[in-house]
Amino acid sequence: KAKQDFLLAMNSFMQISRTIFQSSEKVVVVTVSKKSNQSISSEIDRLEKYVKSLENISKKYDIDVESDFIKIHDLIQELRAEINNVNEVHAGIKKIKVLLDSIKNDIRESASKQSNAIKDFFEKFLIQIDQKLLEAKNLGRDEVEITKADQLILEIRELLSKNQINSAKILYSELEIVLKNIGISVKIT
Numbered sequence: 420k421a422k423q424d425f426l427l428a429m430n431s432f433m434q435i436s437r438t439i440f441q442s443s444e445k446v447v448v449v450t451v452s453k454k455s456n457q458s459i460s461s462e463i464d465r466l467e468k469y470v471k472s473l474e475n476i477s478k479k480y481d482i483d484v485e486s487d488f489i490k491i492h493d494l495i496q497e498l499r500a501e502i503n504n505v506n507e508v509h510a511g512i513k514k515i516k517v518l519l520d521s522i523k524n525d526i527r528e529s530a531s532k533q534s535n536a537i538k539d540f541f542e543k544f545l546i547q548i549d550q551k552l553l554e555a556k557n558l559g560r561d562e563v564e565i566t567k568a569d570q571l572i573l574e575i576r577e578l579l580s581k582n583q584i585n586s587a588k589i590l591y592s593e594l595e596i597v598l599k600n601i602g603i604s605v606k607i608t
Contacts, residue, residue: 459508463498466515470495473522480529484522491518538579541587544605545572548594551603560601568597 470491477484494515501507549572552565571594578587598605 459502459505460499462512463495463502463508466512467495470515470519473519473526476526477522480526480533482522482525482529484525487518487522491515494518534582534584537584541575541579541591544591545575547605548572548598548603551598551605552601555601555603564597564601568594568601571597 470488474488477488494511498508498511498515501511548568552568552572556562556565571590575587575590575594578584578590
């Protein structure tokens with residue numbers, strides 16, 4: 420009788436152990452799956468934020484890439500729907516990154532064109548100012564102010580050559596004050 424009770428207790432213990440072990444395996448699989456889904460979801464969220472910032476930049480530069488952003492938003496929605504299929508998600512992310520690289524290249528080209536247009540605009544101003552300063556020298560105006568203006572023009576040209584357009588604009592505002600002191604007004608023609 421004691422032997423049967425012991426064997427029955429051991430059998431019950433073994434069944435309980437198997438049940439617990441199987442449950443813990445399921446919990447581990449579910450936990451790992453949830454973690455990988457959370458990781459993928461976080462990556463998709465980061466990607467979506469990046470897409471939105473690029474979208475804002477493209478609007479700022481007036482770049483026509485709306486159709487690419489529509490494709491990207493559609494792909495992001497597909498990724499969210501396929502979050503359990505890791506291979507599909509990674510393939511979708513690669514497609515999105517290819518589209519984003521294309522958009523970034525378009526933005527760079529546009530920014531470069533705008534930068535060149537600003538440089539050309541500044542250069543026209545600076546040429547006119549140089550001519551006006553020569554005239555002011557011939558008329559015997561304040562040499563100190565003319566020298567200051569010449570120095571500011573050189574600094575502005577140097578900043579423009581380094582693509583530091585905002586700094587060049589700041590110096591240009593200083594130049595305008597000096598030109599006003601000399602009695603020179605410049606308008607683009």
